[in-house]
Amino acid sequence: MLKARQLSFHFAPKVPLLQDISLTLCAGQWLGLSGDSGAGKSTLGQLLAGYLAPQAGDVTLDGEALPKSGVQPVQWLPQSPELAVNPRWRVGKILREAWTPSDTQCQAFGVQAKWLSRFPQSLSGGELQRVCVLRALAPGVRFLVADEISTMLDPITQVELWQALKREAEQRQLGVLVISHDTALLERLCPQRLHLSEGQLKPW
Amino acid sequence: MSQAQPRLRAAFSLGVTALLVMGLVASQWLLGDSPQQMQFDARLAPPSVDHWLGTDALGRELWARTLAGLALSFWVGCLAALLSTLIALSLAAIATLSARLDALVSLLIDTLLSVPHLILLMLIAFALGGGTQAVIIAVAVTHWPSLARVLRAELWQLRQAPYVRISRALGKSRWFVLHGHLLPHLIPHCLVGALLLFPHAILHEAALTFLGFGLSPSQPAIGVLLADAMRYLSGGYWWLGVFPGLGLLLMVLGFERLSSHLRRAL
Numbered sequence: 001m002l003k004a005r006q007l008s009f010h011f012a013p014k015v016p017l018l019q020d021i022s023l024t025l026c027a028g029q030w031l032g033l034s035g036d037s038g039a040g041k042s043t044l045g046q047l048l049a050g051y052l053a054p055q056a057g058d059v060t061l062d063g064e065a066l067p068k069s070g071v072q073p074v075q076w077l078p079q080s081p082e083l084a085v086n087p088r089w090r091v092g093k094i095l096r097e098a099w100t101p102s103d104t105q106c107q108a109f110g111v112q113a114k115w116l117s118r119f120p121q122s123l124s125g126g127e128l129q130r131v132c133v134l135r136a137l138a139p140g141v142r143f144l145v146a147d148e149i150s151t152m153l154d155p156i157t158q159v160e161l162w163q164a165l166k167r168e169a170e171q172r173q174l175g176v177l178v179i180s181h182d183t184a185l186l187e188r189l190c191p192q193r194l195h196l197s198e199g200q201l202k203p204w
Numbered sequence: 205m206s207q208a209q210p211r212l213r214a215a216f217s218l219g220v221t222a223l224l225v226m227g228l229v230a231s232q233w234l235l236g237d238s239p240q241q242m243q244f245d246a247r248l249a250p251p252s253v254d255h256w257l258g259t260d261a262l263g264r265e266l267w268a269r270t271l272a273g274l275a276l277s278f279w280v281g282c283l284a285a286l287l288s289t290l291i292a293l294s295l296a297a298i299a300t301l302s303a304r305l306d307a308l309v310s311l312l313i314d315t316l317l318s319v320p321h322l323i324l325l326m327l328i329a330f331a332l333g334g335g336t337q338a339v340i341i342a343v344a345v346t347h348w349p350s351l352a353r354v355l356r357a358e359l360w361q362l363r364q365a366p367y368v369r370i371s372r373a374l375g376k377s378r379w380f381v382l383h384g385h386l387l388p389h390l391i392p393h394c395l396v397g398a399l400l401l402f403p404h405a406i407l408h409e410a411a412l413t414f415l416g417f418g419l420s421p422s423q424p425a426i427g428v429l430l431a432d433a434m435r436y437l438s439g440g441y442w443w444l445g446v447f448p449g450l451g452l453l454l455m456v457l458g459f460e461r462l463s464s465h466l467r468r469a470l
Binding site: 049050051069070071072075076078080083084085086088097098135136138 | 365366367369370371373374375376377384385388389
């Protein structure tokens with residue numbers, strides 16, 4: 001169980017972004033998070049994944065602090081896949097950075113074998129996002145923070161990506177925090193949803 | 205065309221500079237002891253068919269001495285620029301380890317940049333007893349700050365790049381991130397930085413030698429040739445200073461052009 005307790009965070013002193021935020025994400029749970037631009041959704045996602053350290057409060061996994069080394073059980077998937085990959089590496093090397101997915105797993109996410117020898121610049125945003133999602137599903141990963149991962153994709157690619165992720169999450173009982181502006185998408189994917197506004201979480 | 209042109213120019217500069225370097229390296233074997241051979245019947249002979257660039261006060265061929273001097277300057281410049289780049293890269297990497305180390309490296313950079321190059325060069329070369337080794341160390345120790353500043357900023361920016369943070373989250377070690385993600389990104393910066401340092405290193409080596417703090421007067425270094433020429437300039441022996449100076453200028457300009465084209469191309 002991933003638990004955030006009374007998290008507070010600010011980038012500039014006296015301008016709090018998040019105040020006393022608490023949330024729980026269980027294995028296999030899909031939780032939606034919406035909010036206006038600049039509300040702090042991505043910051044909260046990065047706090048949960050251990051990319052940022054809160055000024056107050058803590059994030060625990062099964063009652064313990066997030067590990068400092070090894071494959072992190074909480075993986076963050078950013079909105080822009082082109083920033084999430086080393087532009088000097090070929091796609092095959094990017095994908096194998098943490099683990100080697102099987103052909104079946106590649107097919108499930110629509111990752112084609114011919115992409116592996118290419119550089120990321122020659123792939124579209126949607127193709128690269130599939131690679132990033134598959135890379136994040138390394139063994140040992142238990143929770144995903146999907147930060148607007150389908151915003152820049154066309155509707156068909158969006159559906160394919162979410163379907164593949166849903167199947168994988170069900171099989172492995174992954175907990176997923178879906179961050180999006182798209183309330184219709186959150187309603188379809190997540191039985192529980194939260195709205196972030198003025199540094200506070202509210203259910204909707 | 206806008207993208208191909210800088211690469212074409214860089215390739216052309218690289219080709220010309222490579223030819224120049226190969227010529228200089230080959231000249232070391234081809235010349236043998238010609239730069240030191242004295243002809244007392246042809247002392248201070250002006251440029252002619254027999255003596256292409258003239259001779260010096262001991263009847264030594266100036267073209268052979270200029271070539272040997274340029275080759276010597278090239279090796280000194282290469283080693284000093286390489287050493288300087290390594291110092292810059294190491295300190296930039298150390299600066300990214302913590303805010304305190306970053307402040308310390310920044311202070312070191314600012315301090316060195318605030319002291320005039322030549323004075324520091326003379327002091328270090330003098331303290332080390334002069335000679336080729338002392339010149340290389342002195343030039344290397346004084347020329348790294350500008351490059352270190354660029355590399356430090358680049359590394360700080362890179363460390364915040366999502367793909368670097370994701371790599372750490374995927375369980376990769378600091379060492380893997382450094383050699384897998386960060387260093388390959390810095391190679392073009394280091395290459396251009398070293399090439400930009402090279403002309404400075406050559407000029408400062410020549411200046412140090414000219415002032416008597418650098419290479420030994422027995423070596424046919426450009427600085428030694430120019431210092432010798434000073435004594436004869438008032439006598440109208442212009443070739444003693446003009447040709448070694450021109451050679452030095454051409455080599456420095458060649459490498460300067462190459463580095464500026466490479467900077468645009470990379």
